[in-house]
Amino acid sequence: MSPLTPDEHGRISLDGTWDFFPHADRPAPDRADPVPITVPALWEAQGYLELDGVVWYRRRFDLADAGGNWTLEFGAVMDIADVWLNGKHLGGHDNAFLPFAFDVTDALVDGTNILLVRVEDPPISDPEHLRLAHGKQGWANHVFPSRPSLYMTYGGIWQSVVLRRHGDVAIRHVRIDTDAASLGVDAEVVNVTDHEVRARVLVHVLGRFEEQTVDIAPGAAHTVSFALGATSAARWTPTSPVLHRAVVDVVTGPELSDTATTRFGLRTVDVQDGRLHLNGEPLRIRGALVQGFRADGLYAEGSRREIEDEVRVAKALGFNTLRLHIKAFEPRYLDVCDELGMLVYCDIPVAEPIAYDELGADGETTLATRAAAAVRGQIARDRNHPSVLVWSLMNELGYEDPAIHDGGRYQRFASSLVDAARSLDRSRPIIENDWIEPESGQPFRGDVLTAHWYGRLHQEYLQRLDDLCERWADVDRPLVVSEFGDWGLPAMPEFVEPPFWDTRAAYAAGLATTLWPGTLSRFLRETQRYQGLSDRLQGEVFRRHDGIAGYVVTELTDVPFELNGLLDLHREPKPLAVPEVRQLNRPVLPILELDSLVVLAGEPITATLHIANDGPALHDVHVEARFGSAAPVVGMAHLTRVDTSGMTEEEVFARFLDDAWGARLEHVEGYRTSAVGPVSIRAPQSAGAHDLVVKLMTDRDVVASNSYPVHVIGARDLAGVRVRPDHLSETLASSLDHFGAELHSDGLLVIGEHALDERAGQAVTQELERGEVVLVLAQEPTSVPHYPVPVVLEPVATRWGSSVFHFTSDSGALLSLPRRNVLVAEDSTIQARSIVTEFDGRTHPETPVVLAFKPVPDPLTGTVVGSAPVGRGRLVFSQYRVCDASERGDAAACALLTDLVRWSAQARRVTRAERARLDDGRSVARFRHEAAIAE
Numbered sequence: 001m002s003p004l005t006p007d008e009h010g011r012i013s014l015d016g017t018w019d020f021f022p023h024a025d026r027p028a029p030d031r032a033d034p035v036p037i038t039v040p041a042l043w044e045a046q047g048y049l050e051l052d053g054v055v056w057y058r059r060r061f062d063l064a065d066a067g068g069n070w071t072l073e074f075g076a077v078m079d080i081a082d083v084w085l086n087g088k089h090l091g092g093h094d095n096a097f098l099p100f101a102f103d104v105t106d107a108l109v110d111g112t113n114i115l116l117v118r119v120e121d122p123p124i125s126d127p128e129h130l131r132l133a134h135g136k137q138g139w140a141n142h143v144f145p146s147r148p149s150l151y152m153t154y155g156g157i158w159q160s161v162v163l164r165r166h167g168d169v170a171i172r173h174v175r176i177d178t179d180a181a182s183l184g185v186d187a188e189v190v191n192v193t194d195h196e197v198r199a200r201v202l203v204h205v206l207g208r209f210e211e212q213t214v215d216i217a218p219g220a221a222h223t224v225s226f227a228l229g230a231t232s233a234a235r236w237t238p239t240s241p242v243l244h245r246a247v248v249d250v251v252t253g254p255e256l257s258d259t260a261t262t263r264f265g266l267r268t269v270d271v272q273d274g275r276l277h278l279n280g281e282p283l284r285i286r287g288a289l290v291q292g293f294r295a296d297g298l299y300a301e302g303s304r305r306e307i308e309d310e311v312r313v314a315k316a317l318g319f320n321t322l323r324l325h326i327k328a329f330e331p332r333y334l335d336v337c338d339e340l341g342m343l344v345y346c347d348i349p350v351a352e353p354i355a356y357d358e359l360g361a362d363g364e365t366t367l368a369t370r371a372a373a374a375v376r377g378q379i380a381r382d383r384n385h386p387s388v389l390v391w392s393l394m395n396e397l398g399y400e401d402p403a404i405h406d407g408g409r410y411q412r413f414a415s416s417l418v419d420a421a422r423s424l425d426r427s428r429p430i431i432e433n434d435w436i437e438p439e440s441g442q443p444f445r446g447d448v449l450t451a452h453w454y455g456r457l458h459q460e461y462l463q464r465l466d467d468l469c470e471r472w473a474d475v476d477r478p479l480v481v482s483e484f485g486d487w488g489l490p491a492m493p494e495f496v497e498p499p500f501w502d503t504r505a506a507y508a509a510g511l512a513t514t515l516w517p518g519t520l521s522r523f524l525r526e527t528q529r530y531q532g533l534s535d536r537l538q539g540e541v542f543r544r545h546d547g548i549a550g551y552v553v554t555e556l557t558d559v560p561f562e563l564n565g566l567l568d569l570h571r572e573p574k575p576l577a578v579p580e581v582r583q584l585n586r587p588v589l590p591i592l593e594l595d596s597l598v599v600l601a602g603e604p605i606t607a608t609l610h611i612a613n614d615g616p617a618l619h620d621v622h623v624e625a626r627f628g629s630a631a632p633v634v635g636m637a638h639l640t641r642v643d644t645s646g647m648t649e650e651e652v653f654a655r656f657l658d659d660a661w662g663a664r665l666e667h668v669e670g671y672r673t674s675a676v677g678p679v680s681i682r683a684p685q686s687a688g689a690h691d692l693v694v695k696l697m698t699d700r701d702v703v704a705s706n707s708y709p710v711h712v713i714g715a716r717d718l719a720g721v722r723v724r725p726d727h728l729s730e731t732l733a734s735s736l737d738h739f740g741a742e743l744h745s746d747g748l749l750v751i752g753e754h755a756l757d758e759r760a761g762q763a764v765t766q767e768l769e770r771g772e773v774v775l776v777l778a779q780e781p782t783s784v785p786h787y788p789v790p791v792v793l794e795p796v797a798t799r800w801g802s803s804v805f806h807f808t809s810d811s812g813a814l815l816s817l818p819r820r821n822v823l824v825a826e827d828s829t830i831q832a833r834s835i836v837t838e839f840d841g842r843t844h845p846e847t848p849v850v851l852a853f854k855p856v857p858d859p860l861t862g863t864v865v866g867s868a869p870v871g872r873g874r875l876v877f878s879q880y881r882v883c884d885a886s887e888r889g890d891a892a893a894c895a896l897l898t899d900l901v902r903w904s905a906q907a908r909r910v911t912r913a914e915r916a917r918l919d920d921g922r923s924v925a926r927f928r929h930e931a932a933i934a935e
Contacts, residue, residue, distance in 0.1 A: 003064035003111075006165050009259075012061075014115070014161040015039055019058035022048060027056050029087070029114045034058060042078065042156040045298045049147065049500060052123035057157055059115040066108040068165045069192050072115075073101040075159025075330070078299075079132055080120040086113055094370060095133055096154075097328035097349055098377040103192050104163070121155030124353075129153065131358065131366045133374035135327040135349035136291060137299070143801075143857045147500045149561050150293045158300050159330060167257025168192060169199045169216060169250045176246055176264040176384050178427065180235060183228040183266070187248045189258075191216040197252055205246035206233050235279055236265025236386040238320050241341035243386070265338065265386025269428050271447055276429065276478050276549050278343075278389070282671035284543075284614045285389075285480055285550020286585045287321035287345060288314055288566070292329055293559045295499070295569045301330045310571055311340050314556060317566065317578060318585025323482060323552045326351045326395045328378045337387035344387045345482070345552065347434070348375050350417070351395040360409030360416075368416060375420040383425045390448060392431040392482075393417045399436070411444050418445040434482055438472055448549070449475060452483035454800040457534035457824065458831040459596060465541045473547035481542055485554040487803040488531025488577050489524045490568035501560040501569070510855040515848055517810050517820045525576055526822035527805055531564070532580030533709070533824055534803075539584040540591045543612040546673050553581065561856045563802065587614045588704040590623065590694040592679060597825035598711045598892040599683040605710075609676040611696065617670035618703065621696055625679050626660035628691035628707065659684075668696075687714040711826050713816050713891055716898035721905045722747030727760045729753070732777075735886040739898050748905050751776045753883045754783070761786030768873035773908035775900060776877045781834055788870050792838035793879075794860060796831075796852070804835075804854040806864060811849045813903045814865065816895035823850070830893050832879035837862035840870070850880075865900070867907070876904045 004012045019034030020043070021027045027034075037043060039059075043051055072085065078096035082089070086109060090102040122128040124138040139151045146152035169189050177184035185205060191197045201224040202211045210226045234242040243263050250257040267279050276283045290310075294302050301307060314322055322337065323345040337344050350371045358365035375393055382388055394417065397410075404410045414432050421430050432446030443449070453468065455461035472479050492504040508520055516523055535553055542551045558565035566581055567573050583589075593608040609623065661679045668674055684690050692708045718741035725733060725743040732752045733743060741747075749767045751760050756779045764774050765788045781793040796804050806823040808814070817826055827850075835852045839845040843861060845868035854860040867876040878900050885893030 003062040004163075005064060006163075010165040012163040012165075014059055014061060014163060018157070019060075021056040021058070022051055023053070024056050026118065027058065027116070029058075029116070031058075037156075039157045039161060040075065040159045040300075042154045042158045042298055042300055044152060044154055044156075045296065045300065049152075051155065052121050052126075052153060054118060054120045055155065057117040057119060059117075059161075060112060061115070062112050063108060063110060066110045066113075069105045069167060069170070070103070070108055071101050071164045071166065071170060071192075072104045073099060073162045073164060074157070075099050075161070076328075077117070077119055077157050077159075078154050079122065079134065079137075080128075081157075082118040084116040084118075095374055095377060096137070097133070097135065098374070099159075099381060105192065117157060119155055119157065121153055124153055127355065130353055130355035131370060133349045133370055135299075135351060136293075136325070138353060139351065144561055148502070148506075150298060150501055150559050152298075154299045167250070167255055168197045168252050169257045171248060171250060171258045171260040172221060173380055174246065174248050174260050174262045174384070175380075176262060178236075178264055178266050178384075178386060179268055180233065180266045181230050183231050185210075185226040185228065185246055185248070186223055187226075187250075187260075188221055188223045189214075189216065189250055190221040191218060194218045199257065200251040202249045202251065203246060204249075206231055206244055231266065233266055236267040236338075236341075237279060238341040238343060241265065241339060241386070243338060262384055263335075263338065264384050267386050269389055271429055271478060274476055274478060274547075274549075276389075276448075283320075283550075284671075285321045285343075285345070285552065286319055286614075287323050287343075287482075287550060287552035288317070288319045288556040289323045289325050289483060289552050289554045290556045291325045291559050292327050292333075293557070293569070295501075299327075301333055304332050304336065306571070307333050307336045308340070310556070311336050311342050313567065313571065313573070315340060315342060317582045318587075319556075320585075321345050321389060321550070321552070322556070323347065323392075325555075328374075328381070331381065334382055334385040334387060338385050342387060343389045344385070345390050345392065346378070346382065346388050347392045347395060348378055348417075350374060350393060350397065352397065352399050354397065356401060356404060359404065360407075360411070360413035368413060371413070372416055372420040375417050376424055379421060379424045383427075388428065390429045390431060391421055391425070392434045392450075393421060393446075394433040396436060396452070397433050405439065414443065415445055429478070431480075431482075438475065438479060447477060449477050449479045450482040451479065452800075453481055453538075454484060454554075455538065456486060456803060456831075457530060457537065457828050459829045460831065462537060462541060465538060466544075469541060469545040469548055473545060475547065478549035479547060480549050481551040483552060483554045484535075484538055484542075485564050486531045486534035486538070487564045488528040488574050489563055490558055490565070490574060491524060491572070492520065503560050503563065506561060507855050510859060510861065511853060513843065514807075514851055514853045514861050515809060515844055516807060516851070516853070523807070523822060526807075526824075527803075528574040528576040530803070530805065530822055530824045531574065532577035535566075535577070536580040536584045539581070540589075543584070543589060544591055544593065544610045544673055544675075583706060586704055586706075588612070588618070588696065590696050590704055590706050592625070592692070592694060592706070592708060594708060596829045596890060596892060597708060598713060598829065598890075598895070600891045600894070601683055601687055601712050601714050602685045603683050603891070604680060605683055605692075606678055606680045609679045609694070610673055611665075611668050611676060612673040613668055613670055615670060618668040618696075618698065619666065621665040621668050621698055621703070622662070622700075623665060623676065623694070623696055624660060624662040625681055625692065625694045627681070627684055627710075628693050683710070683712055687712050709825065711892075713895045716816070716895050716902075718898055718901055718905075721901060723901065723905075724749050726763065727751050727755050729755065729883060731887045732883045735883065735894070735897060736901065739894070741901065748901065748908055749774045750901065750904075751779075753778045753881060754780055756783040756786045758786055761788070764788050764875075765871075768871045768875065771872035773874045773876060773904050775904040776875065777883065777900075778832065778834075778879045778881045788875065789840040790838070791836060791840075793834045794837040794862060795834045796860070801857050802854055804852050804860060806850055806852050808850055809848050811847060813847075813849050813867075814896065814899040816892070816899050817850065827880060827892060827896075829890050830880045830882050830885055830896060832864050832881065835860070835862035835864050835879055836866070836877065839863065839866070839868060845875075845877075850878075867904075874907055876900065876907065 020037035093100040358367040429447035432443030850864040
């Protein structure tokens with residue numbers, strides 16, 4: 001073994017191959033049965049997936065000259081470390097993400113040295129795990145059990161180990177006050193000797209040179225402060241991320257004892273009038289959540305090149321902020337964000353599951369001590385990074401027991417963490433507990449409120465979001481929707497040896513049971529189209545409201561089995577999702593507040609136009625809206641906007657052209673969202689998919705644009721169809737009459753929504769026994785006993801977790817819905833609250849038309865619309881909620897209702913004719929052939 005020598009900075013890297021002793025008592029220094037392991041890395045990433053508890057690491061190294069003063073530095077060890085050098089116990093550390101160091105001057109020897117590290121990774125079942133600042137380790141294992149999810153407990157020396165030689169006084173920390181109006185440098189230095197030392201501390205920054213002399217007692221630390229005053233040096237901004245360097249030298253006698261170079265940026269962050277400001281300008285967070293898991297390193301960051309690629313992709317998607325989630329990311333990740341101009345919303349890894357019994361108890365507890373140390377340690381390490389925008393001290397603490405928020409114990413705990421943060425950094429806002437809903441009276445001391453508003457692509461949820469934004473519009477602190485987003489499935493290649501986190505088994509096998517008529521790859525791509533539009537429309541709600549200081553989509557990359565990333569685990573983009581989110585993140589964005597993306601051909605569409613402007617004011621702006629297939633509108637940019645609030649639809653269309661709308665705006669306010677007013681435009685005459693495009697122009701140059709995929713449906717009517725008036729609500733009867741159906745005692749039996757009670761159930765059974773067709777509209781699970789066959793109705797909740805994807809089969813029964821497609825917005829106004837997961841002992845009925853699939857968590861497979869023979873007749877059912885919506889004129893509801901009734905009526909005619917011909921002795925095959933010719 002060749003002796004190690006320090007480099008020009010006095011550093012010796014101890015990274016490389018170490019001896020590893022899994023499941024071992026303390027090994028003797030010369031124990032000869034180790035296995036090799038790489039440092040830095042987690043041991044799970046090296047094949048030890050089932051390993052929890054205590055292990056040992058050993059590193060032998062030779063020093064030619066052990067003279068001088070030495071510090072042994074660990075980047076981070078997960079989770080708990082104890083360290084010995086040449087038999088001397090140096091100390092321990094109990095934070096999985098933060099650096100620690102020991103003075104090893106008296107322990108090093110010339111020649112061979114033996115370094116032993118005891119590492120403990122408490123399993124999820126160990127109470128010690130609940131006392132750690134553990135981040136996402138062991139999170140929600142009742143939902144995403146590890147394995148196969150990546151939310152495991154991890155262990156190992158996962159960041160670099162360095163031996164550093166220096167003089168009698170070492171630099172421990174350097175802090176830069178980055179306000180250009182009052183630049184300051186604080187240098188904490190420590191005397192590592194047993195005698196008093198006089199030291200000169202020198203700082204060189206932005207062309208300035210300052211020096212102070214201090215006397216430091218044996219073993220003592222001292223902070224030297226330099227107040228340098230105002231500077232005109234360039235500021236750091238996301239668009240111009242200018243970085244500067246401060247060099248601190250410590251000189252003892254004639255020798256340079258230690259030196260440190262610190263990068264920083266000049267910028268300010270504060271809260272003014274309930275809004276976040278960066279360098280004095282209002283800032284809206286357009287963020288993505290990053291969990292920091294990778295396919296190879298698992299819970300460890302990738303290489304610098306991989307991090308650069310990841311951050312560049314995020315910037316290309318229009319994000320200005322990354323929420324580094326419940327983990328103190330390695331400093332090189334922050335270095336990249338500093339360089340590329342990406343703001344960072346920094347989480348401290350204090351999160352569930354946690355030891356509630358130690359929360360805020362009187363006196364010090366292990367949990368309280370470790371949590372406060374996690375706050376101080378991360379801020380001390382990362383506070384000089386200009387990219388860091390805000391500190392978030394806890395995540396969803398109390399999720400497993402929300403009642404803790406009402407007690408003094410939680411308040412004391414939260415306050416202690418805020419105190420710890422502000423003792424080290426008063427230059428950034430603080431989020432006390434990144435919580436699910438804003439709470440009156442809480443947080444107690446934090447500067448920013450948060451909300452985790454998860455939902456799906458349907459109009460009720462979008463309206464709920466809008467109502468929530470209105471409710472919290474006047475809150476006295478910035479409110480950030482710090483988690484939201486939908487799910488879309490990544491490509492799922494087949495592996496020769498699948499990794500433990502491979503999602504194909506869960507998704508492909510589950511999809512095979514759903515009767516999806518296409519390929520797996522097509523299904524995956526279409527779910528991405530759903531995800532992208534859902535994320536965009538939810539994000540547009542937030543951008544319409546100035547009371548929302550920003551949003552953070554969950555998430556940038558997938559974490560199996562939590563597949564809501566815009567990129568997969570390998571950082572490959574989901575091609576149909578990312579363009580939608582890129583569109584959402586444009587600094588200037590025209591937004592149409594549409595009630596639905598389904599319209600009737602040739603009918604009027606009216607929507608409020610909002611302009612979200614995250615930059616300076618715009619002047620002399622021309623706006624136009626038209627369908628992409630329409631011809632350009634001559635002179636449209638010169639129309640003057642008029643108030644249409646008192647006009648009838650006919651008057652609106654007399655004022656504006658049928659196929660386009662335009663307006664001229666003298667001024668669009670900066671750093672605000674402006675409600676421009678109503679846009680009125682006529683839908684295309686041809687059914688199918690059309691893009692409704694909105695453009696903002698100045699001098700005919702396009703400043704911004706947006707587009708909406710509109711599903712145009714042809715006219716529907718029920719002329720010639722008879723429907724029995726029994727069991728119809730007044731609303732449903734009115735809708736059927738409006739579409740031309742005749743209410744007649746000899747008509748089709750339709751059971752209205754929520755109307756399947758005992759009496760209606762008897763009528764259904766009698767009708768089916770007669771060989772008739774019955775249409776049953778959406779029912780609640782309480783109606784199950786009244787179906788003519790055993791049926792299971794499973795509620796579909798709008799909550800966090802994977803999406804319930806709806807798709808159509810090969811059946812052409814519903815002309816208003818595309819065949820063989822994952823539905824995106826075609827059913828967003830009529831979403832089912834429950835689906836049929838079992839019909840007469842089978843998963844699906846004989847003829848499923850719209851199906852549903854949700855693999856994890858809580859797998860769900862079922863049918864939304866379908867039919868099957870029951871007795872001598874046929875039952876058609878639909879769980880879409882169309883009655884009230886059709887009365888309001890909702891196009892999707894009107895079209896689906898007429899499709900369902902006409903399909904059922906045609907089936908009724910067929911079954912009646914079939915029975916008559918069978919009575920005449922004709923064969924079923926002959927009848928069906930004749931019926932097909934007649935159609």
